[in-house]
Amino acid sequence: MGEPETPDSELQQIRLKRIKQEGFFPVPSDDRLGRCRSVKEFEKLNRIGEGTYGIVYRARDTSTNDIVALKKVRMDKEKDGIPISSLREITLLLKLRHPNIVELKEVVVGNHLESIFLVMGYCExxxxxxxxxxxxxxxxxxxxxxxxxxxxxxxxxxxxxxxxxxxxxxxxxxxxxxxxxxxxxxxxxxxxxxxxxxxxxxxxxxxxxxxxxxxxxxxxxxxxxxxxxxxxxxxxxxxxxxxxxxxxxxxxxxxxxxxxxxxxxxxxxxxxxxxxxxxxxxxxxxxxxxxxxxxxxxxxxxxxxxxxxxxxxxxxxxxxxxxxxxxx
Known part of the structure; x- marks a missing residue:
């Protein structure tokens, strides 16, 4: 007879414990991007500033050649995902469309859970x-x-x-x-x-x-x-x-x-x-x-x-x- 199977709940506890010990972890490639593009599709050209909640880069979208502003969401000491302040900003900006408001084009991700970037319209x-x-x-x-x-x-x-x-x-x-x-x-x-x-x-x-x-x-x-x-x-x-x-x-x-x-x-x-x-x-x-x-x-x-x-x-x-x- 084989060894008894570990219950699903126990497996989940083991997994969560390991995540807590190791901190942020690579996302399996099959699950990595979902509907979001990878930040690797953007070429960072130079750092242009720092907003309330993240560093901002001038970057080129390699698929369209458009120049954009790439804002890295700050995840300092975050253990529970995206900071609520950043979630509020993303939620608001995704709904806002006006010539005199900066445009959030999309959200892209890096290789790790702490790597999230906002692709914004670029202003000189x-x-x-x-x-x-x-x-x-x-x-x-x-x-x-x-x-x-x-x-x-x-x-x-x-x-x-x-x-x-x-x-x-x-x-x-x-x-x-x-x-x-x-x-x-x-x-x-x-x-x-x-x-x-x-x-x-x-x-x-x-x-x-x-x-x-x-x-x-x-x-x-x-x-x-x-x-x-x-x-x-x-x-x-x-x-x-x-x-x-x-x-x-x-x-x-x-x-x-x-x-x-x-x-x-x-x-x-x-x-x-x-x-x-x-x-x-x-x-x-x-x-x-x-x-x-x-x-x-x-x-x-x-x-x-x-x-x-x-x-x-x-x-x-x-x-x-x-x-x-x-x-x-």
Whole structure:
């Protein structure tokens, strides 16, 4: 008689134990790719940057000769598969199709379970590096065109109940034909009604809306619109508008620029979770006009609408026509 067979459940336990001991393991060739192509079909040309959740390469698709951006999904210390942040980004991007949003073409895999790459549409530069290398600031007409494209992309996101939550110049890409594309959706979230609590520790500090700094947990599309105001000002001034080094300094810079918030201009302000933790300076004036004395009335009006303290009064993309923003 032969040896008794090992039950399936016991075999599964042995297999899982071995995986746990050995870490990531090669996937059998028959099961490796499934419906995904192999990253070996892409020739890496050079490293072009690092997003919130992975390194980005410029690469050539050898089957089509197209130049693409290849983003390696970061799997640091992950034992349970793809990080939830990357899954959110992949899930969102697979659904999004708009001229002003970076395109996720497909997901490809390497030889091991930790090797997953996003194949994105390639853009020649991001606005942060472009600003660094420009000798003179953008003209007001050029800024209008950039912001208009950003707002069109945001319109699409917000209409589809997605808030980006990390808008900044380094997350805005531009093709060599001047097309602006919103990128890096690692912090983006779908939202609904009623609004669910979310962590306020989002959006890079310099672009973070005051309601986040004061601890709100109900985030709306208004936090993206505040970031648009910061980006608009940065493009006009050729430098960041509110470069705080800490949350308290960030609040102080906002107050110096816009004046001290209160219940009259921002109903509910005094009830925000962190208001009692900060001593906010008394500053009664809005200094935007002094900061941008050369800016047109339409430009100043747009900045003021984007920098409304009260998120409910802050400009939404659908009201942009009221401030006469056109691509010149």
């Amino acid at each position: 530069q991001d606005l942060a590096s472009l600003l660094e290398n420009m000798q003179t600031p953008f003209s007001e007409a050029q800024v209008k065109c950039i912001i208009l494209q950003l707002l069109r992309g945001l319109q699409y996101l917000h209409e589809n109940f997605i808030v980006h939550r990390d808008l900044k110049v380094s997350n805005l890409l531009m093709t060599d034909k001047g097309c602006v594309k919103i990128a890096d959706f690692g912090l983006a979230r779908a939202y609904g009604v009623p609004l669910k609590p979310m962590t306020p520790k989002v959006v890079t500090l310099w672009y973070r809306a005051p309601e986040l700094l004061f601890g709100t947990t109900t985030q709306t599309t208004a936090i993206d619109m505040w970031a648009v105001g910061c980006i608009l000002a940065e493009l006009l001034a050729h430098k960041p508008l509110l470069p705080g080094s800490s949350e308290i300094q960030q609040i102080d810079l906002i107050v110096q620029l816009l004046g001290t918030p209160n219940e009259n201009i921002w109903p509910g302000f005094s009830k925000l979770p962190l208001v009692g933790q900060y001593t906010v300076r008394k500053q009664p004036y809005n200094n935007l006009k002094h900061k941008f004395p050369w800016l047109s009335e339409a430009g100043l009006r747009l900045l003021n609408f984007l920098f409304m303290y009260d998120p409910k009064k802050r400009l939404e993309w659908k009201h942009v026509g009221g401030v006469h923003l056109r691509c010149a």
